[in-house]
Amino acid sequence: MTVPFYGRASAAVFSPLESMSRSELVVRRLTDAIALGLLPDAEQLPGELDLAGIFGVSTVTVREALSVLRSEGLIETRRGRGGGSFVRTPEDGISHLARRRLDGFGLGELRDLGDVYAAICGASAALAARRSSPEDVDRLERVADALEHAEKPDARRRADAQFHIEVAAAAQSPRLYHEEVNLQAEFGTLLWLAFGDDDSHAQMVRSCRAVVAAIAERDPHAARAAAEQRVADSTARLVDYQLSEARP
Numbered sequence: 001m002t003v004p005f006y007g008r009a010s011a012a013v014f015s016p017l018e019s020m021s022r023s024e025l026v027v028r029r030l031t032d033a034i035a036l037g038l039l040p041d042a043e044q045l046p047g048e049l050d051l052a053g054i055f056g057v058s059t060v061t062v063r064e065a066l067s068v069l070r071s072e073g074l075i076e077t078r079r080g081r082g083g084g085s086f087v088r089t090p091e092d093g094i095s096h097l098a099r100r101r102l103d104g105f106g107l108g109e110l111r112d113l114g115d116v117y118a119a120i121c122g123a124s125a126a127l128a129a130r131r132s133s134p135e136d137v138d139r140l141e142r143v144a145d146a147l148e149h150a151e152k153p154d155a156r157r158r159a160d161a162q163f164h165i166e167v168a169a170a171a172q173s174p175r176l177y178h179e180e181v182n183l184q185a186e187f188g189t190l191l192w193l194a195f196g197d198d199d200s201h202a203q204m205v206r207s208c209r210a211v212v213a214a215i216a217e218r219d220p221h222a223a224r225a226a227a228e229q230r231v232a233d234s235t236a237r238l239v240d241y242q243l244s245e246a247r248p
Contacts, residue, residue, distance in 0.1 A: 026055055026065035032185030034074055034087055035097045037158045041089035045075065098189045105190075107239060113187045114235030118228040120179050121164060125211055125227035126220035127171035136170035140212045148205045156201055157192045163208055164188065167227070170215070191234040194241035207233065 033039040045051065048066070052059045066085055069075045075085045090096060105113075128136065143166050147159035161184050168180035195204060207230040214223035 023057075023061045023064035023068065026051075026057060026062060027068045029055070030065070030069060031072075031074060031097065032189075034089065035185065035189045037089075037154075037161070039087045041087055043087045045085045045087065047084060095193070098193050102190050102193060102238075102242060105242075107242065110190075110239055110242065111235065113183075114231060114238075117183045117187050118231035118235070120176060120183055121167070121231050122224040122228040124164075124168040124171040124173070124176050124180060125215060125223035127173055127176070128167050129215045129218055129220040129223040131172045132170040132215055136166075137212070137216045140166055140170065140215065144205070144208045144212050147208055150201075153192070156195070156204075157189070160192070160204060160208075161188055167211065167215070191238050194237035195234070200237065203233070204230075 030039070030045075039045070045066075046054065048059050048062045051062045055062070066075065066077070070077060070085075073090065074088055076088050077083070077085050132140075140163070143159060143163045147156065147163060150156040150159045164180055164184060165177075168177040171177070195201065207226065210226040211223060211230065214220075214226050
């Protein structure tokens with residue numbers, strides 16, 4: 001069966017799990033994809049046999065994972081002709097998924113993830129400044145426009161995630177691209193918990209424009225610095241958010 005992909009970023013969703021085959025990892029991969037919007041609401045997942053082949057696990061493992069996702073309200077299963085497992089995006093977007101994920105991190109872990117993410121984003125931006133085509137820059141500017149004009153939190157989150165992914169694509173490095181998608185799922189969704197107001201949105205737009213300008217000017221040092229600072233600022237906000245949530 002040919003598996004449909006839902007945009008440039010979705011290839012990492014259905015890539016093999018290498019030697020890992022526990023149902024928890026399948027749950028994590030699909031939950032991350034739903035949280036990022038890579039698997040849109042009402043989208044049908046591949047069948048159990050196809051998922052087992054894609055992830056390199058048994059059908060029993062896939063069945064267990066789908067059962068967990070169903071119990072968490074992230075998919076629904078329909079019987080009969082035209083049936084299967086379908087994505088159900090939570091009513092409050094990804095907020096409750098992100099908060100649940102955030103509860104599992106200590107401050108040191110968040111800062112470490114922020115450092116790793118900044119390194120990946122910085123390297124991608126620097127390479128994009130060297131390798132991107134005019135079409136890549138145009139695409140980045142369009143995504144930056146989409147971020148600026150997005151009004152709802154979920155739309156802003158999706159535009160920001162798409163911006164990071166497009167920068168990685170412009171770097172023309174498959175490994176960096178894959179790492180960017182993985183870190184978007186693991187960390188990018190958490191960052192947006194701390195960006196709910198218009199002031200923080202305006203800051204994100206300005207930092208986004210700074211990255212695009214440096215890439216367009218073919219300045220890898222400025223592009224790296226702008227991308228790393230963008231992530232550092234976001235990580236600091238997330239740490240402050242977690243501390244405020246922990247206060248009685």
